[in-house]
Amino acid sequence: MNIALLPGDGIGPEVIAQAVKVVKAVGKKFGHKISFEEAPVGAAAIDLTGDPYPDNTHEVCLRADAVLFGAIGDPKYDNDPKAKVRPEQGLLRMRQKLGLFANVRPTFTFPSLVHKSPLKLERVDGVDFVFFRELTGGVYFGEPRGRNEQGTKAFDTNVYSKEEIIRLARMGFEAAQKRRKLLTCVDKANVMATSRLWRETVQELASEYPDVKVEYEFVDAVAMRLIQWPKAYDVLITENLFGDILTDEASVISGSMGLMPSASLGTENKLFEPIHGSYPQAAGKDIANPLATVLSAAMMFEYAFDLKEEAQAISDVVNKSLAEGVVTEDISEGSKSYKTSEVGDWLA
Amino acid sequence: MNIALLPGDGIGPEVIAQAVKVVKAVGKKFGHKISFEEAPVGAAAIDLTGDPYPDNTHEVCLRADAVLFGAIGDPKYDNDPKAKVRPEQGLLRMRQKLGLFANVRPTFTFPSLVHKSPLKLERVDGVDFVFFRELTGGVYFGEPRGRNEQGTKAFDTNVYSKEEIIRLARMGFEAAQKRRKLLTCVDKANVMATSRLWRETVQELASEYPDVKVEYEFVDAVAMRLIQWPKAYDVLITENLFGDILTDEASVISGSMGLMPSASLGTENKLFEPIHGSYPQAAGKDIANPLATVLSAAMMFEYAFDLKEEAQAISDVVNKSLAEGVVTEDISEGSKSYKTSEVGDWLA
Numbered sequence: 001m002n003i004a005l006l007p008g009d010g011i012g013p014e015v016i017a018q019a020v021k022v023v024k025a026v027g028k029k030f031g032h033k034i035s036f037e038e039a040p041v042g043a044a045a046i047d048l049t050g051d052p053y054p055d056n057t058h059e060v061c062l063r064a065d066a067v068l069f070g071a072i073g074d075p076k077y078d079n080d081p082k083a084k085v086r087p088e089q090g091l092l093r094m095r096q097k098l099g100l101f102a103n104v105r106p107t108f109t110f111p112s113l114v115h116k117s118p119l120k121l122e123r124v125d126g127v128d129f130v131f132f133r134e135l136t137g138g139v140y141f142g143e144p145r146g147r148n149e150q151g152t153k154a155f156d157t158n159v160y161s162k163e164e165i166i167r168l169a170r171m172g173f174e175a176a177q178k179r180r181k182l183l184t185c186v187d188k189a190n191v192m193a194t195s196r197l198w199r200e201t202v203q204e205l206a207s208e209y210p211d212v213k214v215e216y217e218f219v220d221a222v223a224m225r226l227i228q229w230p231k232a233y234d235v236l237i238t239e240n241l242f243g244d245i246l247t248d249e250a251s252v253i254s255g256s257m258g259l260m261p262s263a264s265l266g267t268e269n270k271l272f273e274p275i276h277g278s279y280p281q282a283a284g285k286d287i288a289n290p291l292a293t294v295l296s297a298a299m300m301f302e303y304a305f306d307l308k309e310e311a312q313a314i315s316d317v318v319n320k321s322l323a324e325g326v327v328t329e330d331i332s333e334g335s336k337s338y339k340t341s342e343v344g345d346w347l348a
Numbered sequence: 349m350n351i352a353l354l355p356g357d358g359i360g361p362e363v364i365a366q367a368v369k370v371v372k373a374v375g376k377k378f379g380h381k382i383s384f385e386e387a388p389v390g391a392a393a394i395d396l397t398g399d400p401y402p403d404n405t406h407e408v409c410l411r412a413d414a415v416l417f418g419a420i421g422d423p424k425y426d427n428d429p430k431a432k433v434r435p436e437q438g439l440l441r442m443r444q445k446l447g448l449f450a451n452v453r454p455t456f457t458f459p460s461l462v463h464k465s466p467l468k469l470e471r472v473d474g475v476d477f478v479f480f481r482e483l484t485g486g487v488y489f490g491e492p493r494g495r496n497e498q499g500t501k502a503f504d505t506n507v508y509s510k511e512e513i514i515r516l517a518r519m520g521f522e523a524a525q526k527r528r529k530l531l532t533c534v535d536k537a538n539v540m541a542t543s544r545l546w547r548e549t550v551q552e553l554a555s556e557y558p559d560v561k562v563e564y565e566f567v568d569a570v571a572m573r574l575i576q577w578p579k580a581y582d583v584l585i586t587e588n589l590f591g592d593i594l595t596d597e598a599s600v601i602s603g604s605m606g607l608m609p610s611a612s613l614g615t616e617n618k619l620f621e622p623i624h625g626s627y628p629q630a631a632g633k634d635i636a637n638p639l640a641t642v643l644s645a646a647m648m649f650e651y652a653f654d655l656k657e658e659a660q661a662i663s664d665v666v667n668k669s670l671a672e673g674v675v676t677e678d679i680s681e682g683s684k685s686y687k688t689s690e691v692g693d694w695l696a
């Protein structure tokens with residue numbers, strides 16, 4: 001197994017380092033030969049090469065069987081609307097060039113952390129749903145986009161083809177078949193032409209999955225119901241921008257955002273990353289919580305290599321670290337806390 | 349005062365009827381001559397005329413000093429992506445033709461209802477923020493939109509001009525000056541060209557309001573933070589689609605969605621409506637909660653007629669109905685509940 005490591009910015013390098021320790025330990029225990037190749041991305045890559053997703057980094061990803069990604073983003077780029085190169089462009093280009101069209105974001109609870117949820121216990125306890133967010137289409141890539149000549153008007157284009165919708169929706173239907181058999185298609189079909197194509201296409205596909213119950217909900221309604229009754233959901237499918245907003249909203253529900261992993265899947269390439277950001281304030285302090293990245297490595301074993309036992313071994317040791325309190329200060333709650341690197345060593 | 353009444357669909361007619369009772373009582377008490385003119389909109393108007401916003405309804409609104417609006421939407425149109433006429437089109441056309449470019453949506457708590465919030469008390473108690481959502485631009489109206497010839501591809505256009513941003517942003521700045529002096533500009537400037545124009549334009553305006561602190565946040569981050577720390581916000585400004593999603597998300601925070609009013613303001617026209625929907629399951633049963641519509645009438649006295657005392661009188665009697673338990677079954681919590689019409693009579 002050849003794994004590309006893209007640590008990125010902020011706390012990215014520190015959390016990736018812990019995942020590497022764990023992946024190595026799994027390789028040793030289960031007898032897999034695992035090699036790693038590291039490459040820069042985001043602000044780190046701009047600083048080095050002027051490009052947030054350099055060609056060489058892309059080559060490294062193409063060669064790899066899976067990509068482990070940290071985080072990108074640097075505040076020095078955030079409040080400068082005129083910046084020519086932005087770290088996020090690297091992320092978007094990477095998604096597109098690697099064809100990572102499906103972002104898989106599970107939301108589930110850890111019994112020892114669910115009390116940290118902003119929601120009341122009875123609303124959130126046992127929540128278990130997963131978003132399939134389309135990741136390489138929509139307003140993120142649609143053309144034309146830009147300004148008129150005088151710069152007084154700006155425009156973006158949202159665009160979706162039936163094939164883009166179908167391949168994402170199929171993943172959702174298949175996931176629902178293995179879960180509680182409920183699929184929610186999230187759109188804004190009462191306003192947007194793209195959403196009407198989404199709804200129509202999903203309605204057509206539904207007959208191929210007669211065991212799955214399909215519900216259609218407007219994005220504004222889902223933004224409400226996710227908070228009111230998150231347990232009502234099983235699998236949700238949606239377009240890129242709605243997915244961006246709703247998966248982030250969903251990430252705070254369980255009270256364990258620092259632990260939530262994700263996968264971005266394409267036909268050829270597969271990438272795994274924590275859902276948290278680059279958290280620049282914590283960078284270099286050895287205090288960042290590595291568990292989301294470690295659990296992303298677990299998703300990697302499952303989704304990229306179909307190795308469920310290896311994935312389970314990682315989930316198990318993460319649960320053990322929680323049970324025994326070998327955790328970073330963000331979740332130690334006044335008890336003894338451990339450094340990022342110490343948690344990584346312990347897990348490995 | 350000439351008030352246009354647009355009851356619309358579902359529970360709309362019932363809740364509007366209660367607001368009318370209250371407005372009449374206020375007129376009598378404070379010595380205002382108030383006349384009403386009613387007109388159909390939404391599914392109700394389609395059934396009557398084939399058009400969800402008939403010309404005659406538009407005339408009635410233009411003649412009026414303010415519009416009181418119920419709700420629109422009928423499930424028979426929701427799951428038919430090919431329906432040629434949809435009730436929502438009436439709403440959108442009304443907003444555009446009346447030039448209602450600013451949707452004002454306050455979120456605040458009622459001490460007697462805050463325990464109904466899905467959020468923990470310490471997160472939500474005392475929440476007090478207001479959204480200014482741009483309402484006549486963006487992807488709701490941008491051209492081109494539609495399908496390619498074969499129908500296999502759909503597209504929408506998001507478009508904003510500097511003037512559209514400025515007039516909405518000024519309302520936000522001015523509201524912030526009268527409140528806690530914090531303005532949050534919500535955008536997706538790391539991805540969208542329209543968002544970069546928003547951010548740039550607000551940055552330029554900010555120097556005219558030196559007493560207001562301006563923060564810039566991405567829409568996905570706000571979707572999270574609204575749930576984590578809703579008390580952090582004061583005034584938020586945003587574009588049409590983000591506002592649609594975030595104001596609905598915000599509406600569940602206080603635990604009193606059935607009580608939340610809103611205003612949609614333009615240069616010439618002003619419309620007031622509850623934020624809840626048409627709630628078709630409850631239509632005709634005399635059980636819908638009329639308080640949001642009644643509080644929208646309070647906003648009408650304040651925003652359309654600059655009559656603060658009248659607005660306050662309505663807020664006061666609503667608080668009294670809550671304190672004395674003269675409320676509909678959705679908030680009576682097992683105690684005696686009252687019919688929609690009984691609550692309206694009592695308030696009047």
Ligand SMILES: CC(C)[C@H](C(=O)O)[C@@H](O)C(=O)O
Pocket residue numbers: 088091092244538539568
């Ligand atoms: C950084 C940004 C471009 C990105 C997105 O909007 O997709 C991020 O919010 C995410 O969800 O991964």
Ligand SMILES: CC(C)[C@H](C(=O)O)[C@@H](O)C(=O)O
Pocket residue numbers: 190191220436439440592
């Ligand atoms: C019904 C729909 C078109 C409308 C919107 O999206 O603006 C509604 O959700 C709202 O917020 O008033």
